[in-house]
Amino acid sequence: MILIFSDDNETALEILGKGREIADSMKIELGAISFGNEETIFASGADKIYSINIASSSDHIVEVISNLNDQYKPEIILIGGTKLGKEVAPRIAQRSGVGCATDCIDCSIEKGHLIVKRFVLGGRFLETLRLLRKPLIATLLPGKFIKKVDKTRNGEIIKIPYNPVESKVHILEVKKKAPQELKIEEADIIISVGRGLKKKEDIKLIESLAQALGGAVGCSRSIAADLKWLPEERWVGLSGHKVKPKLYIAIGISGQVQHIAGIRDAKTIIAINNDPNAPIFKACDYGIVGDLYEIVPKLTEKLKKQV
Amino acid sequence: MPEIIVCLKQIFDLGQIRVDTSTKCPLTEGVARKLSDFDKNALEEALRIKEKHSGKVIAIIYGTKDAAKEALAMGADEAFIYQYTEEIDHLGIAAILAGSIQQLKYDLILCGEASIDEYSFQTGPRLAQVLGIPVLTYARKIELNDGEIIVERELENRYEVSKTKLPALVTVTKEINQPRIPTLLQILGASKKSITEMSPMKQEVGVKILSILAVEMKRKEVIVKEIDELAKVILSEK
Ligand SMILES: Cc1cc2nc3c(=O)[nH]c(=O)nc-3n(C[C@H](O)[C@H](O)[C@H](O)COP(=O)(O)OP(=O)(O)OC[C@H]3O[C@@H](n4cnc5c(N)ncnc54)[C@H](O)[C@@H]3O)c2cc1C
Numbered sequence: 001m002i003l004i005f006s007d008d009n010e011t012a013l014e015i016l017g018k019g020r021e022i023a024d025s026m027k028i029e030l031g032a033i034s035f036g037n038e039e040t041i042f043a044s045g046a047d048k049i050y051s052i053n054i055a056s057s058s059d060h061i062v063e064v065i066s067n068l069n070d071q072y073k074p075e076i077i078l079i080g081g082t083k084l085g086k087e088v089a090p091r092i093a094q095r096s097g098v099g100c101a102t103d104c105i106d107c108s109i110e111k112g113h114l115i116v117k118r119f120v121l122g123g124r125f126l127e128t129l130r131l132l133r134k135p136l137i138a139t140l141l142p143g144k145f146i147k148k149v150d151k152t153r154n155g156e157i158i159k160i161p162y163n164p165v166e167s168k169v170h171i172l173e174v175k176k177k178a179p180q181e182l183k184i185e186e187a188d189i190i191i192s193v194g195r196g197l198k199k200k201e202d203i204k205l206i207e208s209l210a211q212a213l214g215g216a217v218g219c220s221r222s223i224a225a226d227l228k229w230l231p232e233e234r235w236v237g238l239s240g241h242k243v244k245p246k247l248y249i250a251i252g253i254s255g256q257v258q259h260i261a262g263i264r265d266a267k268t269i270i271a272i273n274n275d276p277n278a279p280i281f282k283a284c285d286y287g288i289v290g291d292l293y294e295i296v297p298k299l300t301e302k303l304k305k306q307v
Numbered sequence: 308m309p310e311i312i313v314c315l316k317q318i319f320d321l322g323q324i325r326v327d328t329s330t331k332c333p334l335t336e337g338v339a340r341k342l343s344d345f346d347k348n349a350l351e352e353a354l355r356i357k358e359k360h361s362g363k364v365i366a367i368i369y370g371t372k373d374a375a376k377e378a379l380a381m382g383a384d385e386a387f388i389y390q391y392t393e394e395i396d397h398l399g400i401a402a403i404l405a406g407s408i409q410q411l412k413y414d415l416i417l418c419g420e421a422s423i424d425e426y427s428f429q430t431g432p433r434l435a436q437v438l439g440i441p442v443l444t445y446a447r448k449i450e451l452n453d454g455e456i457i458v459e460r461e462l463e464n465r466y467e468v469s470k471t472k473l474p475a476l477v478t479v480t481k482e483i484n485q486p487r488i489p490t491l492l493q494i495l496g497a498s499k500k501s502i503t504e505m506s507p508m509k510q511e512v513g514v515k516i517l518s519i520l521a522v523e524m525k526r527k528e529v530i531v532k533e534i535d536e537l538a539k540v541i542l543s544e545k
């Protein structure tokens with residue numbers, strides 16, 4: 001069996017899509033730990049649902065999945081690569097004495113082996129790994145896999161008794177991040193800004209351009225992490241969000257490898273930068289050399305007229 | 308007085324790694340090595356806790372004596388170093404670290420959330436699992452309080468403030484602090500501190516690396532001169 005879990009419903013559905021493909025090629029069953037609507041889970045590929053009220057405590061998740069592993073001995077465990085997912089997967093792997101690969105962007109069966117791919121060395125290199133011991137455990141990058149829906153599918157629900165685990169960790173407070181943000185991963189057009197911007201107020205320029213194009217505003221790490229001019233939800237790159245818009249416009253962003261690692265899947269990348277030697281010009285489809293303070297307002301005006 | 312252990316890893320300076328044009332493999336010969344970025348945040352946080360509560364900071368480092376000196380100059384009291392030439396993965400790393408930590412007294416273990424070369428987020432959670440102690444990942448704030456630790460963690464859409472009893476393991480983000488740069492005096496002073504070389508046993512592996520290859524970047528790299536032209540491109544691509 002392949003067992004699937006994610007603490008994020010959307011990611012779980014994406015992974016079910018991939019899981020179904022692998023399950024078919026290996027002629028084994030696909031099981032999902034329940035989350036949300038059961039019809040949707042079956043339609044997305046599961047043969048079995050292990051129904052349990054899983055708390056969002058990682059101690060509990062580790063316990064539940066490890067117990068399922070002991071009882072059902074799945075060949076493969078695929079976990080959604082959210083932050084929580086990347087914590088529980090290695091813990092489960094360590095408990096079972098096996099390897100684990102995190103943030104996988106691809107996973108397939110070749111000659112009976114589970115082969116995964118992930119970025120390493122600042123995102124400039126792709127590592128191909130083979131998992132050696134069962135259960136083969138990997139976390140898959142959210143937003144990378146495609147869900148497949150077949151409403152005619154159905155399956156079996158297996159109730160798992162709830163054994164409360166005493167978590168060693170007590171959550172005292174949860175502070176939601178500002179909700180005004182749309183998830184940048186979902187935007188078709190992203191206008192991103194970097195240190196080329198001189199002051200916080202100038203973000204208006206970028207926002208007007210984004211508005212003219214119906215896009216979302218993104219940024220490099222320094223703008224979100226160091227200057228805090230934009231919330232972290234907008235931060236694109238290796239340690240931020242990995243995006244795949246149709247159009248990505250990088251303004252005043254030098255194009256360091258860690259930034260590029262986040263936009264590798266963009267269809268078209270456009271760069272605006274006043275330094276002709278900026279590395280971004282080697283990583284874009286179209287670029288213009290010049291001062292963003294001159295180019296962006298003019299460009300916005302032109303686009304407003306034509307859109 | 309807390310005894311704090313920090314796990315650090317010496318890595319190649321990623322910016323200096325070149326690509327072999329025929330094989331697409333990374334070329335690391337002659338590339339400088341340094342402590343991984345987030346690991347230094349972990350060490351910095353340990354030093355700040357020591358400054359507040361006194362105690363001791365021990366660094367366990369995968370790397371050379373130079374890496375130990377870097378950590379000792381920053382302020383660690385003592386360093387253990389090890390190297391490993393055979394194939395290894397996080398399963399083995401966790402076992403090696405746990406083996407050496409079990410010989411020591413500790414209240415708190417700090418790791419980076421991820422090493423910046425492998426970026427796998429595995430070592431901290433695995434190590435805590437072996438040691439059977441609570442783990443709090445992605446910390447951007449840590450407070451020690453009477454045998455307990457309160458951590459503000461950053462998750463995708465929320466911050467979580469959590470509490471647990473010591474001993475515990477915490478992995479830190481880059482945002483938690485700004486690592487100090489040692490002064491010349493501290494660098495010189497570091498040479499008096501103790502560095503112990505460990506010789507870990509051979510470990511089993513759970514994954515096998517088949518290849519590491521440069522990612523092909525196929526972009527058009529067209530430079531346009533006029534804003535009008537840029538506007539046209541944008542309209543056709545959106
Ligand atoms: C482990 C690790 C993870 C990281 N993760 C990320 C990540 O996820 N995302 C990320 O973005 N970075 C990340 N970084 C940081 C990354 O290495 C760079 O430091 C960062 O991307 C630089 O941001 P920037 O391009 O905005 O700034 P800079 O590199 O300072 O570039 C500013 C650019 O603006 C241009 N400019 C200046 N004035 C103007 C003007 N008036 N008009 C037009 N152009 C102008 C300059 O020519 C320059 O190219 C990471 C680093 C590490 C070590």
Ligand SMILES: Nc1ncnc2c1ncn2[C@@H]1O[C@H](COP(=O)(O)O)[C@@H](O)[C@H]1O
Pocket residue numbers: 314315316343345346349367368369397400404417418419420421422423425426427428429430431
């Ligand atoms: N070989 C190692 N020896 C000691 N500490 C390590 C080692 N590898 C990773 N770490 C620590 O674990 C963290 C996460 O690394 P990783 O799991 O490789 O992403 C790092 O930031 C270090 O603090």
